[in-house]
Amino acid sequence: MVAPLVVAVTGLNATDNPGPGVGVIRSLLHARDPGLRVVGLAYDAMEPGVYADGLVDDVFLIPYPSQGVEPLRERLAYIRRRVGFNVVIPTLDAELPAFVDLAPELAAQGVGTLLPTREQLDLRCKAKLAALGAQGLPVPASRVLTDVAGLYTIHEAFPYPIVVKGPYYGAKVAHTLDEAVHAFHAMAAQWGFPVIVQQFVAGQELCVLAVGDGRGGLVGAVQMRKTVITDKGKGWAGVAIRDEGLDALTATFMKASRWRGPCELEVIRDAAGGYHVLEVNPRFPAWCFLSAGAGMNLPFAVAELAAGRAPAALADYRVGTMFVRIALDQITDMAPFSSMSTAGEIVRSEGASR
Amino acid sequence: MSRPLYERPVIARHQTGAMNKFSRAASMQPQTHVDGVPVDTLVEAYGSPLFVFSEKTLVARYRELRDAFARRFAKVRVTWSYKTNYLDAICRVFHREGAWAEVVSEFEWEKARHNGVPGERIHLNGPLKTEATLRRVLPEGTLVHIDNFDELALLERLADELNLTPKVALRVNLAVESIPAWGRFGFNLENGQAITAANRIVAGKRLELIGLHCHLGTFILDPASYREQATKLAHLANELRRAHGLVLSFLDIGGGFASHSKLKAQYLPGDQATPSFDRYAAACAEGLAALEYPAGKEPTIVLESGRALVDDAGTLISTVLANKRLADGQRGLVVDAGVNILFTSFWYDHDVVPAQPFGGIAEPTVMYGPLCMNIDVVRDSVMFPPMRTGDRVVFRHVGAYNVTQWMQFITYRPAVLMIGADGRHGIIRKREELETLLASEEVPAWL
């Protein structure tokens, strides 16, 4: 008999700009794997996922990545002693470097992960995306600027409008040089350098959730078109689609990067049928429950691979499956919140399986 | 049963987004010793504040850097970048390990000579090269990195007058993605200035061009920047070889490697963000693979790392003068080291920990220095346990640029100590006193 999966998952911040953790956990539960237990890892006592009914068995606060690897290492060791876990799935960009660094140690302790390398993480960062273009991935024309002077000649490279982006977050569309200069300074002030200037491409917003095997191959991928987009640009509803162009593009990315683990490609398909990869996120997207709902449960496949199990052959997903997000008020009394804010944990399982 | 230990009573309000007690403060360990010597012993003997340098760390960092490059390049030269920290004791540790000197003024050059470095083992950089300086250093064979065309003309004239053929390098600035260019130093590569300058040196026949130099900037966290830089330098060297048959004896990639400190704008701390010397060296090697030089004629790779060698070896011990509760409820801690001596706290969030065991609830705390100026903040808000007056704190990774850029203001500058590899310790710069300052003052006769 194989040991039951006990999976620790981060990203329980299911706000209106949600972290992926709740979607990952719901996918894991969807698999109905005997003995499965879920340990939530949160950064704040008020992360909504902590209070969702039947989602996590146990939940613990962990230190922010900005606090360094050592406090995280200690905290994970404590959680392992307290309730045990054998897989961890980090789901937030900022925590990935720390988990990637800790992965070998965790593996030695019997905790599996399916993560990219530090080099792969660097490769997909916004400022470097153009390098992937050289390997055959269609990325919009872009320039990486550290000086506003670079904007004066940008129209020679590509026409306005242009998108001015910060190194990690933030994007503004500029239609004139004047707007672009303003946006440049705003980005630099808020996010620092470099500032990335990208050709503006209009079209349909498509996303691919893909899991790479780390050898250039694909474990599985689900494609989705956003059908409702919030004022923050987040997909609030979407539908599973199948587009061969996206298949090819996903394969190209996997081959070029030899990606290991989950990632999300954000793609624009323009009116002429051309593709433009805007971003590659190094983790599950928040909408990943669609993959379980459509019949190709990628979060569960990742958990199994991380645990060293050979996953069952993945069935293809059902095109046309939709996800529609809803806002839902959970009711809780003060006790779990009190426990989270004073002890930093809620332990229900005492290490026993469900 | 014994009673629980008293802690200062604290009530902390929960704020969404800040409800996580597992901060660094939760796993923070006091640093009670520096290289095995108790902090208390050090302060009793030498006073507070006190800078302490670890010879062990200096040597370890130096060897790690040298070895990372020596594994990949046949010839490697580490030069000690004097401006980073030019206390004699520090310089001598590096020179003993084999470092040459990299200086940017006649003062630094004199210091290097004073430390026993022969003139021909000194690289002279920077825009501060007066005629008098050059007249002094050229006869000693110092390697001059040319910064601009005026300097080039001056050097050619002096070469004639002194009847010498000075060995020179060209300082080049170039664009590397992701970091702001230090375009004001040297000759620009992309607009052709660098090639023009090289052609002119060759045609003039009065200077011997033996190297290229490029310093990208400081605290560069992405090794890929060096890959790009090295590739561009290699292409330039190839071009000079094709045009003039010139085979350079060195390529100098400057300094700029990061220490384990943390820039204010940086999210992840040094333990995750700072690349190893090995990763920097690997990136340089990948870039320099573009160099088309005959076998056996590979240039020496020159390094000018300052910060990355000395920062981690330097610690500042400081004493708590007072606790404050600020108008907004935040805790303030006044310590006896201010921005006058911890100058780098303007740009870096220094890692600071208590020097004695502690307990109690950590609170967001601002650390102020002792100066009567509002800007005297040595650490922005940091989760920190309760401290009592007279308690000590230790700032880590502060060995670079502080004991050169510090200023004497309001009070005396503190002593600087070195702890030897064998545990011995000794002063390497005395605490200032009234006499120190009066020694360079004069009062005109009419007063």
Add this chain to the structure above:
Amino acid sequence: MQRLRDLAISDTGFVFDPFSGATYTVNDTARCVLDGLKRGLHRDELVALLADRFETSGEDLSRDLDDLVHSLRLFGLVPGAFEVV
């Protein structure tokens, strides 16, 4: 002092203020002081209470008390003019 008396304080140091809905964490010494304040103790009684319950080593308990009360005023848990006497 009604606000203070209404506070729900758990053994783990979790504090809920039913008036404002705000929550807080207190350490054991602060919990001890809050209990004392609720009972209307004076400064010397509070200091004696702390010294009795906890192992002290020369701290200025009276000064620490003022610091805590300053926080309580800031959070509106005691009236703005409140002083321990």
